[in-house]
Amino acid sequence: MPLIHECVVTTLTQTGKPHIAPLGLIEDGENWIIAPFRPSTTLTNLYSCNKVTASFTDNALIFAKLVTGNCDIPLLPILSWPAPRLADALAHAELEVIDIVEDDLRPRFVCKVRRIETYNPFLGMNRARAAVLEAAILSTRLNRLSREKIDQEIAYLKIAIDKTAGPIELEAWQLVLEKINTP
Ligand SMILES: Cc1cc2nc3c(=O)[nH]c(=O)nc-3n(C[C@H](O)[C@H](O)[C@H](O)COP(=O)(O)O)c2cc1C
Incomplete structure (x- = not known):
């Protein structure tokens, strides 16, 4: 790959x-x-x-x-x-x-x-940012994935959010979650 x-x-x-x-x-x-x-x-x-x-x-x-x-x-x-x-x-x-x-x-x-x-230095990986990215990708595939799969993935990604997010990542996470949870 x-x-x-x-x-x-x-x-x-x-x-x-x-x-x-x-x-x-x-x-x-x-x-x-x-x-x-x-x-x-x-x-x-x-x-x-x-x-x-x-x-x-x-x-x-x-x-x-x-x-x-x-x-x-x-x-x-x-x-x-x-x-x-x-x-x-x-x-x-x-x-x-x-x-x-x-x-x-x-x-x-x-x-x-x-x-x-x-323009600016890259200051290292961050798990919450990666989790937002994953959730953002999931949110563009809602019609191709089962609800069970989405819920499982979100539950796992939330661990990184809870442990490593700053305010920007929390705001981003909330935005994406709202999209995922809006029927
Ligand atoms: C991090 C990330 C990566 C993505 N990569 C792709 C990709 O490689 N190909 C694709 O078709 N969509 C990808 N998507 C979804 C597109 O952004 C989405 O389909 C978008 O609506 C297509 O853009 P447009 O219609 O506004 O041009 C990705 C989304 C995210 C959040």
Whole structure:
């Protein structure tokens, strides 16, 4: 299995409007692959926008907001690159799509990494942040998983929240839980 980097990808619509979504970038030698399931806005944009940005952040609340429909996240322009980055990125990568592998379910966009820039230090792993990320991913798969499986996973992830969350992670956890528990 290749390593997957969870990040926030900025694509541009045909009119140049930025769109952000949490996605996993799949390592493929020196390239990274973006693989959005059909249908998605990111997928539509990728067919017309070949210069995209991956933002790497340790802010779990950004992932929680994005999966609960709040896309009002501050962005900043990048010099000489069209797709903006998260203002709260620790680092960003400029990715150029160089190949598209078509698939009925999940096309793959092979990207060359043109440049990586770092803004803030990464200060270590945190279990609560990882738990929010897992719960955020679960919340995008509610129609494909049984209620029993979801409840089991949430009960396990909550251990890390109870032991290691700060206020931002707690707020993020609550947001995602509300989504998961809203029928
Ligand atoms: C951490 C994380 C990683 C994700 N990775 C993917 C992915 O690799 N492919 C995908 O289709 N959806 C992924 N999702 C779900 C997408 O963010 C979600 O389907 C989103 O609605 C698609 O974006 P869009 O329609 O706004 O472009 C991920 C969600 C999270 C929270």
